[in-house]
Amino acid sequence: MGHQQGAYFVPTKSYWPIVAAVVMFVTVFGAAHWLNAPPGEAGFGKTMLTIGILGVLLMFFGWFHSVIRESLAGSYNAQVDRSFRMGMMWFIFSEVMFFGAFFGALFYARTLSVPWLAGEGHGLLTHQFIWNDYNGSWGAGGGGGPEAIGGRFSTIGPWGLPLLNTLILLTSSVTITIAHHALNAGHRGKILVFLGLTVLLGATFLNFQAHEYMEAYKELNLTLHSGVYGSTFFMLTGFHGLHVTLGTIMLAVIWFRVLKGHFSKEHQFGFEAVAWYWHFVDVVWLGLFMFVYIL
CATH class of the missing domain: 1.10.287.70 (Helix Hairpins)
Incomplete structure (x- = not known):
């Protein structure tokens, strides 16, 4: 042991x-x-x-x-507790770098590569000798090239399921915060209710995202083969969906641990670690909603 x-x-x-x-x-x-x-x-x-x-x-x-x-x-003891907290902080920092690399790829492709290929700025020779029929648009139609490989596609608007999923995740941040305050107050029944709501909201988000993916593939022809737009879209939203899946599983495990009375006001790192992770996932989605769906 x-x-x-x-x-x-x-x-x-x-x-x-x-x-x-x-x-x-x-x-x-x-x-x-x-x-x-x-x-x-x-x-x-x-x-x-x-x-x-x-x-x-x-x-x-x-x-x-x-x-x-x-x-x-x-x-x-308290020193081990501090070690766990520092480990979780560094883990979340590594996750920030993980998604930062993908957001950086999106920025590079959209802000630098696409204009250069279209002949803007320093890309005149690039446009002339590499891809002289590229029109430099981002999103629908594939920008004058990818549609020749994977077919023309349409993008997903931000004000349907993406907005609904944003509201769901924002609500889940509120419910898990309420559950945390209930833990500090020693109200186990309230913890179970609001933590359970957080789990249900996470599962609902994943259900809507799966529906969005099916619509993208079947109706919009937006796939991984839809040029750099399709690859960055599914890379960012897919990895985020994976993190929501892991977070939902962890929240469900914490719910059962609360049911068995594992946490108290003095000993609650397991609960806090999952709550930190969930808030991080919510913040990442806000970035995705802004830079992938709206802009």
């Missing part, structure tokens, strides 16, 4: 980091093979991806079960 060295809890050697490395490798390998395989030949990649995802879920369940068991046993 572990032992104390001075005032700091030191766990025993764990095999979970090795399991994490293996299943994450399998997941990425399967996803890469699936995305790069010729049409109709992606069975191996999809199988590997499925095995990897199931392995990742098993790893999370087992590893966090060990951490929760150690926490409930009273093994963690």
